[in-house]
Amino acid sequence: MEKTVNQKAWFLILPVLILVAFSAVIPLMTVVNYSVQDTFGQNKFFWVGLEWFAEMLASDRMWDALGRQLMFSAIILAIQVPLGVFVALNMPKSGFWSSFCLVMMSLPLLIPWNVVGTIWQIFGRVDIGLLGYTLDALGISYNYTQNTFAAWATIIVMDVWHWTSLVALLAFAGLKSIPDAYYQAAKIDQASRWAIFRYIELPKMMGVLMIAILLRFMDSFMIYTEPFVVTGGGPGNATTLLSIDLVKMALGQFDLGPAAAFSIMYYLVILLISWVFYTVMTNLDNKGG
């Protein structure tokens, strides 16, 4: 059968294009425009060329924040992905308890970011928080406002608490889509539990798992609210991740030019990594993974 070609259908996406232009393209162009100028307020701008980019590339501040950000994303991915898969593998496959688990696990996903931050901020306090008080009573020195390790541990545990269920839910959806015949065949071959996981479950989950990794990477790489509410980027600059540093620069110090240059580089890194993930994902699909 011949396909009907109707180019007029393109007009139907016009509203979306206009919306995206105003919500994404034009603001992005403005950022590029600000990154090559300096301002002293009163809407007066001066051309400075690539000075801000050179300054940012030479500043330890941005490289340190980038290092912390990469470390944060790497740690949470290394914890959340295996943990999410482990949870999904051990969840009841059907019946009441399956639905119960699904509902319980979706609860953290429904909580707004700043509320999650506030919950953990109070939870970790030594004077009134359950976690902080308990650790203190056990004789473990824990103070996320003074100790770098405690601050990092808090924001990582918080992120794991908030988002592991997303990975688990996606992995569970992947597992549910595997037909029983595969497991029956494995049983006939007397395959071990590990072999079933390695050669049946993991390849079948790969597609959704890549989506989970991409989503978790993007979210963690752009994280702002939760660590900001809990630690405010401290102690010192220990938990000042990229977006926290960017907001400090743009709104705290009102350095629009350097902040714009910083955002563009931040954006390019996100674009590059997302492209790599996307390419890997579509390649997996093409191979019929």
Add this chain to the structure above:
Amino acid sequence: MDWMAWTWPTAIFFIVIASILVTFTILAIKFPEAPRVGILRIETTRGDRLFITLLGSAFINLAWLGVVGANQPFALVVCLVYAAAVFRWV
């Protein structure tokens, strides 16, 4: 140009990118092509190669600025070589 403090260099930058996009759209309509597999072992179309070129060029320019720090226009020459390589081999 006073609106949102636009400058000519940024305006030219965006006009160039917009015209490249329009050119490639017209090319894609006039001469549709099949995806091919290059040295990256991934399927790419002309549009994909343009994306790789533009993204890579941004990083080449930043690297030049950070490492060399002078004669920025020469970075564009490197970008052109890179673009030719991407369109030939990727």
